[in-house]
Amino acid sequence: MTKRSVVIGVGHYLPERVVPNSEFEASLDTSDEWIRSRSGIERRHFAAEGETTSDLATYAAQAALADAGLEPGDLDAIILATSTADLTFPSAATMVQARLEMTTGFAFDVQAVCAGFIYALSNANAMILSGQVKRVMVIGAETFSRIMDWTDRSTCVLFGDGAGALILEAQDGAGTAEDRGILAVDLNSDGRYKDLLYVDGGVSTGTSGYLRMQGNQVFRHAVEKLAKTAETALERAGLTPGDVDWIVPHQANIRIIRGTAKKMGLSMDKVVVTVQDHGNTSAASIPLALSVGKARGQIKQGDLVVTEAIGGGLAWGAVVLRW
Ligand code: UT7
Numbered sequence: 001m002t003k004r005s006v007v008i009g010v011g012h013y014l015p016e017r018v019v020p021n022s023e024f025e026a027s028l029d030t031s032d033e034w035i036r037s038r039s040g041i042e043r044r045h046f047a048a049e050g051e052t053t054s055d056l057a058t059y060a061a062q063a064a065l066a067d068a069g070l071e072p073g074d075l076d077a078i079i080l081a082t083s084t085a086d087l088t089f090p091s092a093a094t095m096v097q098a099r100l101e102m103t104t105g106f107a108f109d110v111q112a113v114c115a116g117f118i119y120a121l122s123n124a125n126a127m128i129l130s131g132q133v134k135r136v137m138v139i140g141a142e143t144f145s146r147i148m149d150w151t152d153r154s155t156c157v158l159f160g161d162g163a164g165a166l167i168l169e170a171q172d173g174a175g176t177a178e179d180r181g182i183l184a185v186d187l188n189s190d191g192r193y194k195d196l197l198y199v200d201g202g203v204s205t206g207t208s209g210y211l212r213m214q215g216n217q218v219f220r221h222a223v224e225k226l227a228k229t230a231e232t233a234l235e236r237a238g239l240t241p242g243d244v245d246w247i248v249p250h251q252a253n254i255r256i257i258r259g260t261a262k263k264m265g266l267s268m269d270k271v272v273v274t275v276q277d278h279g280n281t282s283a284a285s286i287p288l289a290l291s292v293g294k295a296r297g298q299i300k301q302g303d304l305v306v307t308e309a310i311g312g313g314l315a316w317g318a319v320v321l322r323w
Contacts, residue, residue, distance in 0.1 A: 001172045004181030005128040005136075007323060009070065009167035011063025012291035013056050014045040014278070021157065028153040035157050040254025044160025044279030046145045052086040053163075054095035057141035060163035060287070061096055064137065068167045072102035075167070076133035079124050080109050081116030081140045081283035083312070084147060088203060096139065105133075113197070114250050114311025116140060116283030118187065121166075121307075121319050125182045128170045139165040140283040147199055149210040158252070159211070160279030164287025177238050180302070180322045184236035186229045187317040193221070197312040222256045222310045226318075227263035230308045233318040241265055243304055248293060250309030251275035251285040260308070272298055282311065299323050 020043045021032040035041055047056065057080055065072065078100075080093035093107035112119040117140035124136040141163035148156040173179030196217045201209015226249070234240060241264040249257050251274050261271050272293035274285070281288060286307045293299040303323045310316035 002175035002179065003129050003131070003170050004173035004179050005125045005168040006171045006181040007166050007321065008169045009064040009068025010165065010287070010291045010294055011060050011067050012162065012164040012288045013059035013063060014162045015047045015051060015056065017046050017048060018043050019046050024153070024157050027150070028157070030153045030157055039158055040275045041158060041279045042276045045162055047143045047161045051143070053082050053084050053141045053143045054086050054092040054099065056143065056161065056163035057082070057092060057096045057139045057165070058099040060141060060165040061100060061137055061139055064165040064167050070135070070167065072100035073104060075102060075135050075137050076105045077127065078102070078105070078107035078137045078139065079120045080107070081112065081120040082109055082142055083111055083113050083116065083199070083282060084143045085109055092141065112189070112311070112315040113313060114252065114280070114282045114285070115309040115313070115315040115317050117286045118307060118309050118317040118319055119315070121182065122185045122187055122317070124168050125185060128168060134170045136168050137165055138168060138287070139163060140285070140287040142282045142284045144211070144280070144282055147209065147211045154215055155211055155213050158280050160281050162278055162281040162284045162288050164284055164291045166287055166290065178322070182319060182321045183239070184233045184320045185317065186233040186236065188225070188229060189313045189315040191313060193314040196221070196314065219253065219256060221314055222252070223259045225310055225316050226256070226260040226308045229316055229318040230260070230264060230306050233320045234306065237320045239304065239320065244270060244306050245303035246270055246272055246293065246299055246305045248272045248286055248289050248305055248307045250311070251278060251289055252280045285309070
């Protein structure tokens, strides 16, 4: 028998306020046409004043618990991927733990920017496989609207707020690629590329700062690295792109999503796309897309799903799982 980390619940939350591209036309030299054609984004959600990442994460976690038919006390741990935690510390994960009235187990944040959910899944899977935990809530939640420079048209039109959550449970598998659960992981980072995508604030500056990005450089790395990490993870699972039912990519840019699918030889019918409605929600984008993909009836039990993401660091990676 092999232990597997199987998804037993999923949920998401999007803030109420929907902002169409046209809203930026009044204050910036931009257009709905430019944003749509260069990124695929049509609208995004922005958190209300006072609404924090841990708020969004708590609502997504509650939805995942309801989906699984579980209570917070049934969880052993919460792992929250975010780069926009409410405060420098404590972790947003412990704030969610408190909001859920979960007084047992443990909670912590993972910070790998847009690849954060992939890193959090990898952490959760390792803890399950080692026998340390049986059930883990893995959340991706962000309020990137808080770190936007609203005068920078090359970044502020691209990002949005949201949260998604999965519950993973230790189950027995046969040790084959037919098992449900996480089958393989590939993680990478290369800190030499820090200046391509970073926030210019933090404890060293005494400010929370704004996101800075050399978009076309990040774009080049994304197209080159995403198909490769997805194929590496598939190979580790003894699978090939031909076995894939759904690619659930980080939702940054429809052109990156299309380019990655093309490199893997997969048609866009096999890709869950939410970028038009959510924009880039960083670590929240994959769990949001998984939750929406399931709700749309795209992702079904037994489907082979590949998730992949790249972001600040640069940090990138992929997870192969059978739903
Ligand atoms: O999630 C983390 C990972 N992040 C990403 O994956 C983002 C990756 N990058 C991208 O998605 C794309 O590079 C962007 C959508 C950010 C930009 O698309 P692009 O095709 O790479 O455009 P560009 O940056 O090369 O800019 C082309 C032109 C520039 O004008 P000039 O220099 O050619 O005159 C920009 O100033 O578009 C201009 N531009 C805009 N024009 C209208 C930049 N932003 C805007 C805007 N509206 N909002």
